[in-house]
Amino acid sequence: xxxxxxxxxxxxxxxxxxxxxxxxxxxxxxxxxxxxxxxxxxxxxxxxxxxxxxxxxxxxxxxxxxxxxxxxxxxxxxxxxxxxxxxxxxxxxxxxxxxxxxxxxxxxxxxxxxxxxxxxxxxxxxxxxxxxxxxxxxxxxxxxxxxxxxxxxxxx
Amino acid sequence: xxxxxxxxxxxxxxxxxxxxxxxxxxxxxxxxxxxxxxxxxxxxxxxxxxxxxxxxxxxxxxxxxxxxxxxxxxxxxxxxxxxxxxxxxxxxxxxxxxxxxxxxxxxxxxxxxxxxxxxxxxxxxxxxxxxxxxxx
Numbered sequence: 001x002x003x004x005x006x007x008x009x010x011x012x013x014x015x016x017x018x019x020x021x022x023x024x025x026x027x028x029x030x031x032x033x034x035x036x037x038x039x040x041x042x043x044x045x046x047x048x049x050x051x052x053x054x055x056x057x058x059x060x061x062x063x064x065x066x067x068x069x070x071x072x073x074x075x076x077x078x079x080x081x082x083x084x085x086x087x088x089x090x091x092x093x094x095x096x097x098x099x100x101x102x103x104x105x106x107x108x109x110x111x112x113x114x115x116x117x118x119x120x121x122x123x124x125x126x127x128x129x130x131x132x133x134x135x136x137x138x139x140x141x142x143x144x145x146x147x148x149x150x151x152x153x154x155x156x
Numbered sequence: 157x158x159x160x161x162x163x164x165x166x167x168x169x170x171x172x173x174x175x176x177x178x179x180x181x182x183x184x185x186x187x188x189x190x191x192x193x194x195x196x197x198x199x200x201x202x203x204x205x206x207x208x209x210x211x212x213x214x215x216x217x218x219x220x221x222x223x224x225x226x227x228x229x230x231x232x233x234x235x236x237x238x239x240x241x242x243x244x245x246x247x248x249x250x251x252x253x254x255x256x257x258x259x260x261x262x263x264x265x266x267x268x269x270x271x272x273x274x275x276x277x278x279x280x281x282x283x284x285x286x287x288x289x290x291x292x
Contacts, residue, residue: 030254030257031252031253031254031257031261032252032253032254033254034254034256036257036260036261070283073276073279073280074276076276077272077273080269080272084265084266084269095262095265095266095269097262106252109252109258109262112262113252113257113258113261113262116261116268117261119272120268120272123272123275123276123279124272126279127275127276127278127279127282130279130282130283131278131279131282133282134282134286134287135286137286137288
């Protein structure tokens with residue numbers, strides 16, 4: 001179905017890297033400008049979702065395999081909670097970022113917030129990709145429009 | 157006068173934070189003794205030390221009302237004073253310059269952690285209930 005619409009394919013392939021870079025910018029710049037992990041994660045996921053809408057579900061599962069999205073989805077929460085556990089084990093309060101750099105807690109707070117934002121970004125982007133993958137299963141046509149719908153793909 | 161209230165607390169955009177974090181000895185000069193939101197317990201607490209650190213040196217009780225007048229000045233001068241006095245006061249008293257992110261990820265970090273956990277559970281529910289088992 002979708003393999004005939006060359007305008008969509010070319011436009012999606014052109015826009016995907018720019019959306020991805022903008023989403024990463026929103027995540028990385030979240031501590032000094034508006035933005036953060038939630039917003040940037042959704043923008044990053046939207047680039048993958050655009051790619052998956054145009055190129056098919058099997059192609060999207062090739063780009064972001066299910067094991068990868070499942071792992072990063074849990075990894076983001078683990079980064080966040082692990083930062084809190086590290087600060088707790090270092091003798092400070094939970095998510096008090098001072099032990100990341102004890103001589104300068106202002107810089108330590110910025111470092112800790114950046115790490116935490118990365119964790120949020122991982123979780124949010126991969127959850128959005130997972131929601132798109134699982135809800136749209138069978139409705140987004142595959143690239144070769146196989147009737148079985150991606151039997152060539154590996155299992156999750 | 158209240159200790160721990162820096163010159164940027166006269167700025168109109170930060171009144172909420174100054175009332176919330178007013179108990180914190182929060183000036184950029186002594187920010188390395190201070191953790192988020194509170195005075196740490198291992199710091200020897202002298203009650204006037206944070207206020208004196210932000211003020212000019214050598215101030216007996218006669219010069220003490222002078223900074224108190226600064227907070228009652230008209231808003232035009234009040235906005236100009238922190239900008240020329242110390243640009244570091246824009247850093248939210250030692251926090252990162254983005255106030256919203258400082259509140260979300262630092263001041264309410266525990267809240268944001270479980271917000272992330274809520275999104276994680278949403279994705280987990282997708283995996284558990286909607287994922288087709290087996291190939292495809």
